[in-house]
Amino acid sequence: MPELDQDKQAKLEGQLAGGMEKPVSESQVNDIISKEDRIKALFKKLGSRVEDVKLLWNMLVDYKNGKYKELPWKLVAAIVFFFVYLLNPFDLIPDVFPILGFTDDLGVLGLVLAAFSADIDAYKKWLAQNGDSVTKIG
Numbered sequence: 773m774p775e776l777d778q779d780k781q782a783k784l785e786g787q788l789a790g791g792m793e794k795p796v797s798e799s800q801v802n803d804i805i806s807k808e809d810r811i812k813a814l815f816k817k818l819g820s821r822v823e824d825v826k827l828l829w830n831m832l833v834d835y836k837n838g839k840y841k842e843l844p845w846k847l848v849a850a851i852v853f854f855f856v857y858l859l860n861p862f863d864l865i866p867d868v869f870p871i872l873g874f875t876d877d878l879g880v881l882g883l884v885l886a887a888f889s890a891d892i893d894a895y896k897k898w899l900a901q902n903g904d905s906v907t908k909i910g
Contacts, residue, residue: 796849801836804855808909814858821878824885828854829909831895840898847888854884 811829815822832851834840858877885892 796845796852798836800852801832801848804852805833805836807855807859810859811855812909818878821881824881825858826909827892827896828881828884830899831892833909834895839902840895842891842894842898844888844891847891850884850888854880 808829811825815825818825828851831840831843832848832855835843835848857880
């Protein structure tokens with residue numbers, strides 16, 4: 773996966789971790805969740821990172837359904853941003869280019885995972901304790 777230069781990576785991490793001024797709305801979360809079939813259709817193109825995408829999806833759905841309430845709003849916003857970016861075929865590198873088109877999507881995924889690793893680890897721990905009661909995507 774190509775890497776962003778350090779300045780761009782720092783700026784994006786800052787935006788994901790702390791630069792957002794207001795939380796995403798419930799309607800924005802609902803809008804992303806309503807696109808589950810479109811997201812599933814992208815799984816084959818995400819290669820080895822598909823499990824990370826599924827994890828973020830399950831976090832968002834468990835949060836929305838009230839099963840997991842420990843997500844900071846900045847992480848909810850970052851997850852929604854990631855899925856909007858993933859679904860947008862006209863992003864930094866258009867998805868119409870085979871393989872190359874998803875490298876920027878995977879870069880954004882990596883930034884979300886890195887910026888919120890402690891919160892994601894807490895969710896994984898919660899999953900281990902409550903695995904039978906959580907949402908699972910295909």
